Amino acid sequence: MSAAHQSNPDRPHPDRPHPDRWIKVRPEGLYVEPGGFYIDPVRPVERAVVTHGHSDHARPGNRHVLATPGTLAIMRQRMGAGVGGSLQPLEYGEGLNIGGVAVRLVPAGHVLGSAQVVLEHAGSRVVVSGDYKRRPDRTCAPFEPVPCDVFVTEATFGLPVFRHPPDLGEVGKLLHSMALFPERSHVVGVYALGKCQRLITLLRAAGYDRPIWLHGALEPLCRLYGEWGVELGELRPATVAAKEDLKGALVLAPPAAVADRWARRLADPVVAVASGWMRVRQRARQRGVELPLVISDHADWDELCRTLEDVGAPEVWVTHGREEALVHYATSRGIRARALALIGFEDEDLEGGPEKAGEGEAP
Secondary structure (H helix, E strand, O other): OOHHHOOOOOOOOOOOOOHHHOEEEEOOEEEEOOOOEEEOOOOOOOEEEOOOOOOOOOOOOOOEEEEOHHHHHHHHHHHHHHHOOEEEEOOOOOEEEEOOEEEEEEEOOOOOOOEEEEEEEOOEEEEEOOOOOOOOOOOOOOOOOOOOOEEEEEEOOOOOOOOOOOHHHHHHHHHHHHHHOOOOOEEEEOOOOOHHHHHHHHHHHOOOOOOEEEOHHHHHHHHHHHHOOOOOOOEEEOOOOOHHHHOOOEEEEOHHHHHOHHHHHOOOOEEEEEOHHHHOHHHHHHOOOOEEEOOOOOOOHHHHHHHHHHHOOOEEEEEEEOHHHHHHHHHHOOOEEEEOOOOOOOOOOOOOOOOOOOOOOOO
16 A cells, blocks of 8 residues: 555544545436535536536536636636526635535646535545646646545546657647648647647647637637637638638647538648547547547546545545546555446547537547
8 A cells, every 4th residue: 555545644534424425426416415516417406516618517507606717717608698597706726615515626737727626524525626637738727636535536548558648749740740741731620628729839839830720610719718818829710711721731620520521621631630539549540530649638547547646545436437447446556446437428539429519528
């Protein structure tokens, strides 16, 4: 057993109620019973705490919504009037008591505004991670490990085969291809929220200062990121551009658009997709991807394992993804672990999922 999981005086006393007595899995999602609220509910509820703006976590129709200001801005932009009833912002690190449960939000490093939910009740601390990554990202606040008694984690890439390569190396592959084929357009499939803006900032960090052309579905959230201080450089609308203007250009589009009629306006395009799933070559071939870019907004296997060590929780609950492997790893480290098997959360870039048209998640 690692030192992080040895006896800890801050752990709940045996006479205090275990967190599974006051946090329940219901059809609507993860329910915090004494506070009367759900975290990332998959159905409309009275009170919701939302970790981030991707559409499998932030859904319309809740009567009361608590989230970071960044997440609420994203929800307003994407859902309009359907965003919900009352919207309550909570800044990172601020505390709030809801029905005897102390609640605060800390950065998750996933996308703009993404948060982990820290819950303290009856002598125990539970951290619900939402989706997260551990790599530097200029578009959002970095993940903050919080020591806790129970850590509730995703496991989208919870298999040892998923070890994401360095981000700038993948961007270098794209820039190298553009240099090799200067007469061809390069179209990269990215999701509207998070991946699009992150890829742009990675390109800028690598020295690419030319205009980047955007499919119309990507423009609104890029504008919002700009309003929140994320510098993206010169962006141009690709939807109304002449074919000649796009010759040799870099174009970003939702993954579904790179294979449909929309892409025919491009000059002999090199088709790329930026996703953690591009590690699976068969998936890339099935989608007709010539240039797979392994860039993800989720933690890979090593990062998931490191996070369990960093938070030092003696117990781990896995919400969605490849639960079995992470549960097995945690158990081998002396950590109690179980899968919650929550429904309604999609894997990154899952074909046919809610993000298919580019309106939602994307790793």
